[in-house]
Amino acid sequence: MILDLERFQAQARPRWSKLELLLAALESRPDRRLNLVEAEQLQEIYAQTAADLNRVTHGALAPDLRQYLERLVARAYAELYCAPPTRSEIWRPRRWLRIFTAFPETFRRQSRYFALAVMITVLGCALGGLGVRYDPGSVDVLLPADYLRNPGQRVHEEEKGQSRDLPSAQLEAAFSAQLIQHNIQVALLAAALGVTYGIGTALLLFENGVLLGAVAVHYTQQGFGLFVTAWLLPHGVFEIPSILIAGQAGFYLARLLLRRREDRNVRQSMREWLVLIAGLAMMLVWAGMMEAFFSQHHAPVLPYGFKIAVGGAELALLTVYLLLIGRRDTGAEVRTSVPSENK
Amino acid sequence: MTNSQPIRWATTAEVTIATPEGVLFRLPLAGPASRLYAMLLDIAIVLGTVNGVGLLVYWIFAKAPGFGVMVITLGEFAIGFAYGALLEGFWNGQTIGKRLFHLRVIDQAGLPLRIEQAWVRNLMRVFDALPFAYLVGGISALSNPLMQRFGDRMAGTLVVCQTPLVAPGEGSWTRQKYNSFMDYPTIAMKLRRAATPELASLIQDALRRRTELAAYARREIYRELATYLHSEISPFPDELVEMLSDEQYLINAAGVLFGDQRLSRVRG
Numbered sequence: 367m368i369l370d371l372e373r374f375q376a377q378a379r380p381r382w383s384k385l386e387l388l389l390a391a392l393e394s395r396p397d398r399r400l401n402l403v404e405a406e407q408l409q410e411i412y413a414q415t416a417a418d419l420n421r422v423t424h425g426a427l428a429p430d431l432r433q434y435l436e437r438l439v440a441r442a443y444a445e446l447y448c449a450p451p452t453r454s455e456i457w458r459p460r461r462w463l464r465i466f467t468a469f470p471e472t473f474r475r476q477s478r479y480f481a482l483a484v485m486i487t488v489l490g491c492a493l494g495g496l497g498v499r500y501d502p503g504s505v506d507v508l509l510p511a512d513y514l515r516n517p518g519q520r521v522h523e524e525e526k527g528q529s530r531d532l533p534s535a536q537l538e539a540a541f542s543a544q545l546i547q548h549n550i551q552v553a554l555l556a557a558a559l560g561v562t563y564g565i566g567t568a569l570l571l572f573e574n575g576v577l578l579g580a581v582a583v584h585y586t587q588q589g590f591g592l593f594v595t596a597w598l599l600p601h602g603v604f605e606i607p608s609i610l611i612a613g614q615a616g617f618y619l620a621r622l623l624l625r626r627r628e629d630r631n632v633r634q635s636m637r638e639w640l641v642l643i644a645g646l647a648m649m650l651v652w653a654g655m656m657e658a659f660f661s662q663h664h665a666p667v668l669p670y671g672f673k674i675a676v677g678g679a680e681l682a683l684l685t686v687y688l689l690l691i692g693r694r695d696t697g698a699e700v701r702t703s704v705p706s707e708n709k
Numbered sequence: 710m711t712n713s714q715p716i717r718w719a720t721t722a723e724v725t726i727a728t729p730e731g732v733l734f735r736l737p738l739a740g741p742a743s744r745l746y747a748m749l750l751d752i753a754i755v756l757g758t759v760n761g762v763g764l765l766v767y768w769i770f771a772k773a774p775g776f777g778v779m780v781i782t783l784g785e786f787a788i789g790f791a792y793g794a795l796l797e798g799f800w801n802g803q804t805i806g807k808r809l810f811h812l813r814v815i816d817q818a819g820l821p822l823r824i825e826q827a828w829v830r831n832l833m834r835v836f837d838a839l840p841f842a843y844l845v846g847g848i849s850a851l852s853n854p855l856m857q858r859f860g861d862r863m864a865g866t867l868v869v870c871q872t873p874l875v876a877p878g879e880g881s882w883t884r885q886k887y888n889s890f891m892d893y894p895t896i897a898m899k900l901r902r903a904a905t906p907e908l909a910s911l912i913q914d915a916l917r918r919r920t921e922l923a924a925y926a927r928r929e930i931y932r933e934l935a936t937y938l939h940s941e942i943s944p945f946p947d948e949l950v951e952m953l954s955d956e957q958y959l960i961n962a963a964g965v966l967f968g969d970q971r972l973s974r975v976r977g
Contacts, residue, residue: 370967371913371967372967393801413730416728416730416732419732419733419734420732423733428910428913429910433874434874436734436735436736437874439732439734440726440734440736440819443726443728443732443734443819443820444815444819444820444821447728447820448816448820448821535775536773536774536775536776537775538775539775539776539778539779540775540776540778540779540782542779543778543779543780543782543783544782546783546786547782547783547786550786551835554832554835555835555836557832558832558833558835558836558859559836561833561836561859561862561863619863636825636826636829636863636864636865637825639829640825640828640829640832643832
């Protein structure tokens with residue numbers, strides 16, 4: 367049966383206009399919550415408009431009208447079925463401070479992916495270190511140009527401050543910003559490469575491990591083990607774990623992809639990924655500042671023993687933070703927030 | 710209500726959402742071209758903002774350029790990621806570029822975008838942008854029926870077109886006071902019964918788009934439709950038809966098809 371469009375429109379137009387007005391009011395003020403009467407009214411007009419859409423879809427070929435009604439129904443559906451947090455809720459400080467406890471909790475919940483990242487990096491380290499140890503010629507292949515210079519000469523330059531044209535707080539500030547930017551980009555890439563089912567993440571971690579192992583062995587062989595430890599430790603204790611956590615996020619993403627069909631709580635799962643990214647970004651900000659303002663100063667300005675002690679203290683604090691903060695809540699969260707990950 | 714799972718399926722140009730109550734509605738998906746234009750505009754806005762802020766920062770830190778570099782480097786980096794995530798998260802799924810090109814990011818269940826989804830899809834740009842010029846993201850969007858780049862797939866989001874719509878107005882051709890076809894209620898009833906919804910819509914569209922058609926095209930279309938109706942469906946008397954133009958024939962036919970049904974019954 368062909369729908370009498372003109373009469374149908376004349377009858378239905380008042381409720382469509384009413385729905386439009388109601389939706390415009392709601393959309394212009396996202397903070398506004400419907401009271402019971404308004405919610406019932408919206409539900410009722412939504413149901414009527416949906417029925418109108420159904421009639422137009424099956425009883426007439428009126429593409430413009432159908433499109434208009436579809437848009438109207440889609441907007442009403444979005445208002446009825448979704449109540450995003452209000453802006454005042456989003457900007458509440460407690461909500462943002464929660465990241466400081468959510469990060470270690472998430473880290474522990476997904477610790478198996480961290481262990482995988484550590485294993486791959488250690489494997490890379492071993493390969494890089496053994497390569498340099500037993501095949502000195504591989505240094506040319508494994509290390510970038512900057513590290514290929516004679517370690518003795520480089521240590522001498524670093525200790526004299528000759529490698530820096532303008533050794534000042536200003537230069538350090540600019541350097542720290544560049545480090546933070548670069549490191550966060552690399553970490554983010556490692557985490558995002560999880561979409562390659564973790565293969566890209568694994569390759570990036572492995573390459574990083576090879577470089578780390580090769581540098582450590584190359585400098586140690588030349589008798590500069592203390593120097594390189596004091597040089598890398600103060601910022602490395604944050605930088606290297608951050609890259610490992612990026613790998614953890616990447617493998618977590620890969621696991622999500624593999625079990626996407628069975629995991630109904632994708633939104634919560636992606637929140638876990640985001641928390642890991644936010645946490646590692648905070649760590650890399652600290653690592654960048656330490657590398658620029660602290661690590662680049664060598665003996666006699668800063669004794670190596672002192673630098674290593676600072677690095678050790680940082681590592682202890684980071685370990686305590688990641689393993690203990692929010693520990694009492696973790697058990698409850700495991701049961702309530704990510705059921706699919708703990709089945 | 711939020712736990713109910715809507716069903717969706719997609720063609721190349723639109724996605725259909727089935728709500729838990731069984732209501733179906735379609736959303737037009739944004740094509741790669743409009744998304745590219747919106748992105749280019751957003752990039753221009755970000756670059757403009759960064760450079761503007763950069764000049765201000767250099768002026769403020771004129772005596773300490775190193776700190777100026779630090780602020781600019783970190784600011785540029787933060788704006789690059791936060792621009793898309795914060796605007797989409799708090800501004801109805803739209804950046805400035807998307808708003809100007811009538812695009813909107815939504816949840817793939819047809820619901821509004823959440824702030825976490827906005828962050829995920831924008832952080833995933835580091836992968837979608839590989840190896841250059843968003844090649845990975847572009848290939849992903851073109852190979853996916855929902856036109857999602859990897860960021861959209863992970864965040865569970867869609868980019869849809871959202872051109873403003875108004876309720877279609879009434880056609881003046883339906884408001885004529887006298888319709889000579891109504892003088893022949895039997896033939897008019899036959900026309901009403903025999904016309905398929907497709908044919909009725911075709912007549913309606915042809916009349917509604919009268920001013921959009923070139924004169925010769927309009928004459929041809931109206932002639933073909935009128936001839937078809939007269940010979941195959943509604944053989945109104947020749948003496949009546951000879952007095953009508955093809956356009957008037959169609960207007961009368963549309964009046965029969967879409968007009969008040971009671972009229973024909975009363976007259977019949």
